[in-house]
Amino acid sequence: MKNLVILGAGTAGTMMANHLNHHLKQPEWQITIIDEREAHHYQPGYLFLPFDIYSPEDIVKTIEEFIPKDVELIKNKINRILPTENKIELAGGKELPYDILIIATGAKIAPEETEGMKGSEWQKSVFDFYSFEGSLALRNKLREWEGGKLVVHITEMPIKCPVAPLEFAFLADSFFKHKNMRDKVEITYVTPLSGAFTKPKATQALEHLLEEKNIHIESDFAIERVDNENKEIVDYGGKVIPFDLLVTVPTNKGDELLERSGMGDDLNYVPTHKATLQSKEYNNVFVLGDASNLPASKAGSVAHFEAEILTENILRFIHGEPLKEEFDGHANCFIETGNSKALLIDFNYTHEPVEGSFPFPGLGPLRLLKESRMNHMGKLAFRWIYWNMLLKGTHIPFVSATMSESGKHYDKKTTNQSTIINQL
Amino acid sequence: METIINGFSIAVNEEGYLTDFSQWNEEVAEKLATEASIELTPRHWEVLKYLQEEHMKQAALSIRRIGKSGVVDIKEFYQLFPNAPLKTASKISGIPKPASCI
Numbered sequence: 169m170k171n172l173v174i175l176g177a178g179t180a181g182t183m184m185a186n187h188l189n190h191h192l193k194q195p196e197w198q199i200t201i202i203d204e205r206e207a208h209h210y211q212p213g214y215l216f217l218p219f220d221i222y223s224p225e226d227i228v229k230t231i232e233e234f235i236p237k238d239v240e241l242i243k244n245k246i247n248r249i250l251p252t253e254n255k256i257e258l259a260g261g262k263e264l265p266y267d268i269l270i271i272a273t274g275a276k277i278a279p280e281e282t283e284g285m286k287g288s289e290w291q292k293s294v295f296d297f298y299s300f301e302g303s304l305a306l307r308n309k310l311r312e313w314e315g316g317k318l319v320v321h322i323t324e325m326p327i328k329c330p331v332a333p334l335e336f337a338f339l340a341d342s343f344f345k346h347k348n349m350r351d352k353v354e355i356t357y358v359t360p361l362s363g364a365f366t367k368p369k370a371t372q373a374l375e376h377l378l379e380e381k382n383i384h385i386e387s388d389f390a391i392e393r394v395d396n397e398n399k400e401i402v403d404y405g406g407k408v409i410p411f412d413l414l415v416t417v418p419t420n421k422g423d424e425l426l427e428r429s430g431m432g433d434d435l436n437y438v439p440t441h442k443a444t445l446q447s448k449e450y451n452n453v454f455v456l457g458d459a460s461n462l463p464a465s466k467a468g469s470v471a472h473f474e475a476e477i478l479t480e481n482i483l484r485f486i487h488g489e490p491l492k493e494e495f496d497g498h499a500n501c502f503i504e505t506g507n508s509k510a511l512l513i514d515f516n517y518t519h520e521p522v523e524g525s526f527p528f529p530g531l532g533p534l535r536l537l538k539e540s541r542m543n544h545m546g547k548l549a550f551r552w553i554y555w556n557m558l559l560k561g562t563h564i565p566f567v568s569a570t571m572s573e574s575g576k577h578y579d580k581k582t583t584n585q586s587t588i589i590n591q592l
Numbered sequence: 593m594e595t596i597i598n599g600f601s602i603a604v605n606e607e608g609y610l611t612d613f614s615q616w617n618e619e620v621a622e623k624l625a626t627e628a629s630i631e632l633t634p635r636h637w638e639v640l641k642y643l644q645e646e647h648m649k650q651a652a653l654s655i656r657r658i659g660k661s662g663v664v665d666i667k668e669f670y671q672l673f674p675n676a677p678l679k680t681a682s683k684i685s686g687i688p689k690p691a692s693c694i
Contacts (some may be wrong), residue, residue, distance in 0.1 A: 405677075
């Protein structure tokens with residue numbers, strides 16, 4: 169019997185277990201998935217928890233209910249990967265051999281990377297919403313906060329779901345308006361990027377929305393430290409931004425397991441071939457989701473598109489066939505803009521988000537890069553899709569793993585240029 | 593787009609980054625530095641050379657990586673190239689604008 173081992177039972181790992189369970193059958197193959205946690209969290213829900221839009225029950229389920237019964241689930245801490253010996257060492261010393269390994273250990277916040285971030289004001293006036301605990305603590309704070317300077321802040325890129333902090337700022341605007349206290353809150357959006365987003369067309373649209381909602385933007389801010397005493401964030405260039413409530417996205421890092429195993433880069437992400445999802449160092453190791461160093465968004469939609477392509481590549485690998493160089497960095501994200509509206513963006517490694525319709529060219533019903541209620545309904549419906557289709561590896565109708573250019577309004581010149589650069 | 597430096601036509605993109613590294617030389621760097629109100633000292637040159645070497649190795653550049661490079665710490669990097677040091681230094685060294693992953 170051969171062993172395929174998946175590390176991590178989050179969005180990416182669970183999807184792979186479900187996909188591969190259809191193809192790799194006992195007694196020839198045993199699929200094993202390892203995760204030390206009990207619960208599976210719907211991470212996009214962390215954005216809504218602080219505003220009492222979702223409650224904890226909406227976003228937490230057990231890991232077991234999404235793992236097929238033929239797949240063995242081991243709930244144990246992983247000590248390290250021994251990639252030259254094709255073995256996993258669990259906490260306690262037990263070893264597990266593998267023929268194929270899939271790393272899906274994700275990314276998480278590392279506030280300790282920034283001086284003072286986890287200081288005396290942590291979870292008093294300094295919060296994150298990238299962890300369940302952080303998001304819940306922030307909810308309790310927002311329920312009673314009386315206003316002042318709200319600073320929404322990104323420490324450094326890359327981060328999971330790079331649009332989430334913007335969404336947080338938009339939802340905060342909407343939240344305080346509904347509480348009739350918007351005039352008591354000054355919202356500032358602080359980013360290390362030179363604008364609201366990394367891609368020009370989306371930046372334009374998003375900066376327009378920030379202005380419309382009276383959210384001030386501070387760009388090119390590389391934080392050096394959080395000053396807990398004076399309640400300020402200070403950047404390396406000496407810029408100082410005062411806050412009464414700081415909602416920060418700390419540095420994101422891959423799991424320490426990769427550091428212990430000597431397989432990660434300086435942020436513990438695994439160097440991975442961006443089109444095949446194979447590890448750059450070990451042929452029988454594959455990486456998907458937030459754990460890789462791919463220049464794509466760290467987002468559930470990306471893991472979903474990757475999973476469809478990786479399933480095929482694993483089958484090809486088993487049959488000794490060349491891998492398909494097919495993953496194009498496809499990401500599809502709803503951006504909540506408050507007041508029950510949302511934007512939708514659809515893009516990949518070479519094509520920036522533009523206006524248009526999705527998924528049916530010319531018809532929609534979803535609008536790209538434009539605010540609409542239908543997009544917001546899409547975002548809310550997505551939670552159902554996540555629990556009932558996405559994790560189970562069910563193909564989402566009309567949405568392909570690689571990005572479609574139909575129905576998108578590209579400026580011809582820009583598209584050609586970016587394509588050429590990519591080919592070079 | 594093109595810009596004229598010392599009588600030579602240099603290809604740049606709309607943000608002023610060189611699109612052909614072979615057109616870069618020290619005079620081009622001096623001119624781009626002056627445009628950014630920076631007077632290049634030997635310390636600046638060490639950092640610029642380091643950025644070029646990393647770029648040739650196809651390493652993704654970030655403030656964090658430069659801070660850990662041993663060539664310059666982040667504080668000094670900001671003193672040398674104020675405001676947005678990575679972008680300014682990349683432009684002067686003739687390499688593309690650093691891509692922040694999304």
